[in-house]
Amino acid sequence: MESNSFRIKGSPMTGLIMATFGFFIGFAAVSLYGPVAKNLKEILGLSGFLLGLLVAAPNLTGSLLRIPFAAWVDKAGGKIPLTTLLVLSVIGMGGLSTLLYFYYPNLEPWMYWLILFFGFLSGCGIATFSVGIAQTAYWFPENKQGFALGIYAGVGNLAPGLFGLVLPFALKEIGLTTSYILWFGFLLVGTVIYILFAKDAPYFQLIKSGIPRDEAIIRAKEKGQELIPTGSLIESLKNSARHIETWALVALYFTSFGGFLALTGWFIVFWVESYDMEVRHAGLLMAFGFSLLASVIRIFGGWMSDKIGGELVSIVAFGMILIGALIVISGGNTNFSVSLAGEILMGAGMGIANGAVFKLVPKYVPHATGGAAGWVGGLGAFGGFVVPPILGIFVQNFGISGYSKGFIVYVLLSVMAIIISGLLWKAYGKEINKPIEEL
Structure with missing residues (x-):
């Protein structure tokens, strides 16, 4: 095939969609397990820690696999890595569905570990996040990445x-x-x-069409692609890790984001156990x-x-999470309105912070975006696996009040994040982002 005859397929919008x-x-x-946590807890006789571990299970593979798979994007593009993760998730969901079909509700205690394993496999689909982040970033110029990545992550x-809304009603x-x-x-x-x-x-x-790298770079830039990978998977991880x-x-x-993952599963448990609520309402x-x-x-x-810089937005967002967590704690397990207000404020803060943090990834590490997205998305999302078992320990030690005290x-975490965001703003924010008065 002649290199000049090759036509690029797709568009930034197609890539984003x-x-x-x-x-x-x-x-x-x-x-995966949040809406059915109470059922499985009763059938299998789970402790608070094992319950938290089960709710968090998908987030283990969903976080750690982001690192190598996102870096793989720098070498192979996004389609092959994302497809691989989806296939693994299909296998996990297929195994879980088969187990439930043959044994539910007569599950044996030993089946907990099999259910946990299928949760790990199903969680591979969660790892698609960092792959898609890098895939989307390569399609868009830098001045449009914040908005494009916001749409990608917001809709996804x-x-x-x-x-979590539909499943309780389907159940x-x-x-x-x-x-x-x-x-x-x-x-x-x-x-x-x-x-x-x-x-x-x-x-x-x-x-992939066989066009030499130098020519491919020129033609890709003519199509509007500004970010160009500079190395292999390992090199991308190494390059980004040096920053x-x-x-x-x-x-x-x-x-x-780790908080978002953890609480998406845990808040259903929180409402059901703290306020004796039906799982549908939770x-x-x-x-x-x-x-x-x-x-x-x-x-x-x-x-x-995009407008005022991710560092400044992060400071405000993590402040919202901090206040929201304090409100949930103050609500205890008796003041529904206060607890709900805390949940809403934490949700808003986590969403805004998620958008801000990934706006900074391609700016700080432009030559190894896939690797950086892997580290940030992978180890960052690991919070979704680490925190629920800790929240479960609070329940074991404090009983019903542990559901609020665990926050x-x-x-x-929010205090730590505010300090880090402030240091980033002081050191880099004014250099990388336009001053507010110029907007």
Whole structure:
């Protein structure tokens, strides 16, 4: 094939739509066990720690796999890594659906570990986040990345809230087993659609067609692609790891996005156990008061970061999380209105902070965006796995009041994040972002 005859397929909008779609269908696994946590706790006789571990299970693979898979984007483009993660998630959902079909509700205690394993596999779909972040960033010029990434993450982040909202109602109407079988079918069909229609950014298409790298760079830039990968998977991880800014963003994301992952599953448990609420009503509160709110407002966080800088937006957002956590603690397990207000404020703060943090990734590490997205998205999202078992320990030690007291964890994390954001703003914000008066 002559190099000049090759035509690039797709467009930035197509790239954004398909990356968002792939992330949406995979990310739903965040709410995999939250709505059924009480059922499984009673059937399997789980302690608070084991319950928290089960709710958090998908977030382990969903966080750690982001690191190598996001860096893989710098080498292969986004389609192959994202497809691989979706296929692994399909296998996990298929295994879970099969187990429930044959054994639910007569589950044996030893099956907890099998359910946990299928949760780990299903969580591979959560790791699509960092892959899609890098895939989207390569399609768009820098001055449009904040808004594009805000749309990508905002729409994709709707999945846990929507599934956490729908699943409790489905459980009541058609039963647990049928609900999960339908979820498996949705994931399978969605994976096929992504494979058929997703396209890599111009540079990767050109390289795969056999065009020399120098020519591919020129032609990709002519198509509007500003970010060009500079090395292999390992090199991308190494290059991004050398930047202290990468690790600062990891800490911020551990609080904001790790917090989002953890509380999307945990808030349903919180409402059911603290206020003896039906799981359907708890799902509504989690979805509208936290998950969907955080997802939609993330777009605003990315847009504001384009305007005044991600560092400044982060300071405000983490302050909101801090205040929200204090409000939840003060509400205890007796003041519903106060607890709900705290949940809403935390959801808004986490959503805005998520948009702000990832606006900074391609700015601080432009030559290894995939690797940086892997570290930040992977280790940052690890908070979604670490925190729920800790919250479960508070329940074990303090009983019902432990559900509110556990939010002291987010008070401490928020204070840390505000300090780091302030240091970044002082050191880099005024250099990288336009001063407010120039906007």
